[in-house]
Amino acid sequence: MAACEIGLGNQAILTKIDQLRELNVGTIIPLPQLVVVGDQSSGKSSVLESLTGFSFPRAAGLCTRYATQITCRREPERGVAQLLQFKREIPELNNDDLTKIFEEANNVMGIRMSTTGQEDGRTAFSQDILKIEISGPDVRSSLAPIRLRLTFSLQQDHLTVIDVPGIFRLASPGLTTESDIVLVENMVKSYMSDRRTIILAIMPCNVDVATQEILKLAEVADPCGVRTMGVLTKPDLATEKATRDAVVDLVLGRRSALKLGYHIVKNRSADDHSSTSSERLAAEKAFFTASPWSSVADRCGTTSLKARLQELLMSISKQEMPYVKKDAEQRLLECRNQLDAMGPCRADQTSQRLFMVKLASNFQAITQGALNGYYAGDKVFQMEPNLKLATKIMKLNEVFANVFWKRGHQHHFRSEQNDDGETLFGRAAADLPFAIPILQYPELGDIIDTEDYQCPKPLKGPITARIEEVFESSRGPELGTFGGTILAAIFQEQSEKWEPLVLSHTSRAIALVHDYIFQLLTKLCPENQVKENLWNILIVDKLRDAYRRAMDHARFLLAIERGGRPSTFNHYFNSNLQKQRSNRMCEALKTMAVCFTGNSNEYVPVSKISQYADNKANGEQVCEDILDTLVSYYQVSRKRFVDTICQQVVLHFLLEGEKSPLKIMGPDLVMSLDLEQLESIAGEDVDSKRQRQVLMWEIRSLEAAIKVLRA
Incomplete structure (x- = not known):
């Protein structure tokens, strides 16, 4: 009774496998199976006839x-x-x-x-x-x-x-x-490569096994030889003793790397058109009673081969059944996700516009999270860390400010080369922890600066000599003071590196925003046709206009800050100017200071102070005043300008403004599409329709398969 129950259980498992094949699930996930392979005229048909x-x-x-x-x-x-x-x-x-x-x-x-x-x-x-x-x-x-x-x-x-x-x-x-040769070989390889397939490699006994191409293909598909069995046919044609002995050695495992070993069956002759199955079995049994086949009788004949194959098929079916169920469930989940990503069928104007509205809404929802740094709100940020836009922009602005502070001036202001703020901010990293796709998008080539600008260090030596040169070549009739054009000329020269710094920074920010938009659309548009048409027909030109506005505003701010008359109402300017003059006087008076016995404080006699004032030449005094004014104004202008660039050009024009490129892909754009644009962008092409049909077919087949597996 126990054996009968086991037999019924085996029958149920194999029946389930056959039901999965009837559902064509074998084209979706590999199923346990036996595949018969071999050269033409190797005896495959006879083996199949004997087995079935x-x-x-x-x-x-x-x-x-x-x-x-x-x-x-x-x-x-x-x-x-x-x-x-x-x-x-x-x-x-x-x-x-x-x-x-x-x-x-x-x-x-x-x-x-x-x-x-x-x-x-x-x-x-x-x-x-x-x-x-x-x-x-x-x-x-x-x-x-x-x-x-x-x-x-x-x-x-x-x-x-x-x-x-x-x-x-x-x-x-x-x-x-010749193409048929390749087609057949690829077909055979595809069946042999399935990890749940037992390979029956059919080879005639009267050829050298080492030369059989089918074994070479099996070795590629099954390197360890754990699911390949050799089936040797036509033993009656092995007339030489050496050939028969070599076959027996294979069957005994002496020359075999196949874990499943070899088996021998006898084919019916080409002239036999009338014998029955029972007659052929009897003739085969009688043939294998003779030497040398009798020494490997348990590995000879159709009856023992069938028993062995049933055992193998049952074993692999039992072993793989849980994994078949797991693969089916996993593939079903993938198909449903892919179909959900494609959205509903877009056969008419209404469904197409709904699809585009949903796409735009998803884009804006994810972008809002990307701008606010709220990355826990959507799993897309875990799958695509490159979409963390706010983090990248903040780091980009930080590096820009640090480089601007440390290297933005053309000359050092003081001989000590320790200008205000350099020591403090110079320690900050000047390198970005991520790459910027500045050359990846050719459509930006005529808008941004694609050269990788590396800001050089300030020139050695103080700017004093240069101030004197400009003063001597541009002084006017002023007495004891200087004209505004001199300060403007010196400031413009000292801020020469501002333009490449700002344009390079704006270009990098544009590249980051552009890459974000492209990557997000790629993620939201699984259909390549939708993404390409949306990108090329509708979005790229509008993005280019937005980027031009950002670059134009950056140039406008540069022209205002560097090309106009130096001007500020910031009280920090006067405070810093007084500080510069006080520091200069203190440095000069230190050389005149005296100390009294028993007192650690230093004192400067009044007479010495008057000497300090009297010893200044007119030109020297004016140049010192120009330097003090330049340092004070440069610091005010630099702080103001860096913040303005980051706030207006990057944050407003590129990220948050009403005409920001991130606002282009919105519901308003979708509603403005005419019927031709809508069909061109959102209409399903032949490939998309075919993909939808395939996914729906796979889902139906896999759902039915899972019911079979759970029964």
Whole structure:
């Protein structure tokens, strides 16, 4: 009873696998199966006939042009052979009826049967699968009458095998071509590569196994040899003793790297057209009783091969069943996600506009999170860290400010080369922790500065000498003071590096924003056609206009700050100017200071102070005043200008303003689309429709498969 229960359980597992194949799930996820491979004329058809009891029709060109799935199982009713795709049924298996059905199948699959060599648009082989189901009563059942012992009556347990075309190396003029050789080899490789497939490599005994290409292909697909079994055919053609001994060594495992080993079966002769299955089994059994085959009798004959294959198929089916279920559930989830990402079918104007509105809304929702630094609000930021726009922009502004503070001036102001703020801010990092795609988008080439500007250090030596040169070449009739043009000229020269610094910084910010928009649209538009049309037809020109506005404003601010008359109402200017003068006086008076005994304080006599004032030449005093004024104004202007660039150009024009490029992809844009634009952008192309159909078909098949697996 226990053995019977186990047999029923095995039958249920194999039946489930067959049901999954009927649902075509095997084209989606790999299923446990046996695949028969080998060269043409290696004896594959005879092996299949022995295993299944199914006699392939003997007519030229049949049964070798496509993969054939043969399923044998017991049913309570008398058996039929049914070609499922054509709904053909025949009560008896005879050569003439089968030949007719196979010819019809070849015609439907578009297979070229002519040998005239004329091109008619058909191929010699097909990657379609012909499924043959053979069912019959259990001959061991008490209900099975003796008269049902036909060719297709089942003498073995449930078995499903896949037959693929035999590989060949030379094309036959008028029948096969060089491309057919490649097609068949790729088809065989694809079946062998499935990790849940047991490979039956068919090879004749009268050839050297080491030269068999099918073994080389199997070794690539199954490097460890754990799911490949060698099946040796035509032992009666191995007439030399050395050949027979080599075959026996293979079967005994002495020359084999295959964990499943080798098995030997005897084919019926080419002239045998009338023998029955039982007669061939008896003849095969008698053949293998002779030496040297008797020494490996347990590995000889169809009966033992069938038992071994049933054991292997059952083993791999039991082992892989939980993983098949897991793969089916995982693939179903992926298909549903892909279909959800495609959105609803977009066959009319209403569905197309709804699709675009949803796309725009998702874009704005994610962008709001990217601008606010709220990255926990959408999982897209975990999947695509490059979309953390606020983090990148803040770091970019920080590096810009630091470099501007440390290196933005043309000359050092003091001889100590320790200008105000340099020591403090010079320690900050001047390198970005991420790359900027400044050259990745050619559409920006005529708008931004694509050169990687590296701001040089200030020139050595104080600016005093340069101030004197400008003063001597530009002084006016002023007495004891200087004209505004001198300060403007010195300031403009001292701020020469501001322009490349600002334009480079603005260009980098534009590249970051542009890359963000492109990457986000790529993420939100799984259909390449939607993204490309939306990008090229609608968005790029508007983005370019927005970037031009940002660059123009940066140049406007540069012209105002550097080209106009120096001006400020900031009280920090006067405070700093007084500080500069006080520091200068203190430095000069330190040389005149004296100390009294018992007192650590230093004192400067009044007479010395008057000497300090009297010893200044007119020109020297004016140049010192120019330097003090320049330092004070430069510091005010620098702080004001850096903040203005970051606030107006980057934050307003590029990120948050009403005309920001990030606001372009919004509902207003979608509602403004005319019918032609809407169809061009949101209408589904042929590839998208096909992808949707494939996903829907896979979902239906996988849902049905999971029901089968859970039953």
